[in-house]
Amino acid sequence: MQPPDQPSGDWHCEACGPVLPLYVPSHVNREVLVAAVTEVTRGDGVPLWCPWPLPQEWVVTGVGWVADDRDGARGSVLACSGPSPVTGEPADLLLVAESPGTGLAGRYVGSSGPDFGPSLADAMAAGPPHAKLKAGGHPTPMWSVPSGSDRSAYVGEARAVWLVAVTWPATAGYLLADDLVLLDLAEWLPPEIAYGPRCARLEGVARNE
Numbered sequence: 001m002q003p004p005d006q007p008s009g010d011w012h013c014e015a016c017g018p019v020l021p022l023y024v025p026s027h028v029n030r031e032v033l034v035a036a037v038t039e040v041t042r043g044d045g046v047p048l049w050c051p052w053p054l055p056q057e058w059v060v061t062g063v064g065w066v067a068d069d070r071d072g073a074r075g076s077v078l079a080c081s082g083p084s085p086v087t088g089e090p091a092d093l094l095l096v097a098e099s100p101g102t103g104l105a106g107r108y109v110g111s112s113g114p115d116f117g118p119s120l121a122d123a124m125a126a127g128p129p130h131a132k133l134k135a136g137g138h139p140t141p142m143w144s145v146p147s148g149s150d151r152s153a154y155v156g157e158a159r160a161v162w163l164v165a166v167t168w169p170a171t172a173g174y175l176l177a178d179d180l181v182l183l184d185l186a187e188w189l190p191p192e193i194a195y196g197p198r199c200a201r202l203e204g205v206a207r208n209e
Contacts, residue, residue, distance in 0.1 A: 024062065030189070039073050051180055094167075096162070097161050129156075133176055154173065
């Protein structure tokens with residue numbers, strides 16, 4: 001990742017070309033989420049999705065966004081952690097909202113390329129949705145897409161941008177089968193949200209761990 005140069009002002013990745021930097025605060029609490037909402041509502045005004053109510057014993061463990069000074073945010077990510085609904089072992093859920101071509105979710109899914117259009121088209125052609133949730137009050141179908149073997153990934157569309165859910169371990173994907181409801185924190189930030197230590201998944205290691 002190379003910082004902006006004078007001619008273009010773009011951050012640059014040797015593999016991907018021009019990219020937007022990812023900002024991840026070192027911890028998360030209500031004040032950090034308020035600041036994150038301010039950032040993600042600039043630019044495209046992408047949602048900042050959070051399960052609400054949170055699953056039992058789950059807490060919010062991080063937040064991030066991709067943006068530049070010219071155009072504002074094009075993507076957001078929120079991390080939650082708690083016991084897996086299948087095994088009870090520690091599990092993580094990352095929820096990403098991003099404009100097409102941003103590439104934020106790909107770093108968590110472990111996919112190549114900046115967009116999920118082809119993968120989602122293949123999954124939709126193969127059959128009905130693999131999961132359904134409610135995002136911003138609207139039923140939202142989600143399809144499973146290829147990911148690292150240590151995780152599961154589901155992609156859909158909400159508010160005209162990608163909605164991507166990634167869980168570790170893969171069996172934690174059953175969270176999406178349990179009538180998960182997503183709230184856009186840009187619309188309301190519940191004071192009852194519980195917080196935990198920052199989720200290491202936010203660093204975006206796109207490989208099996």
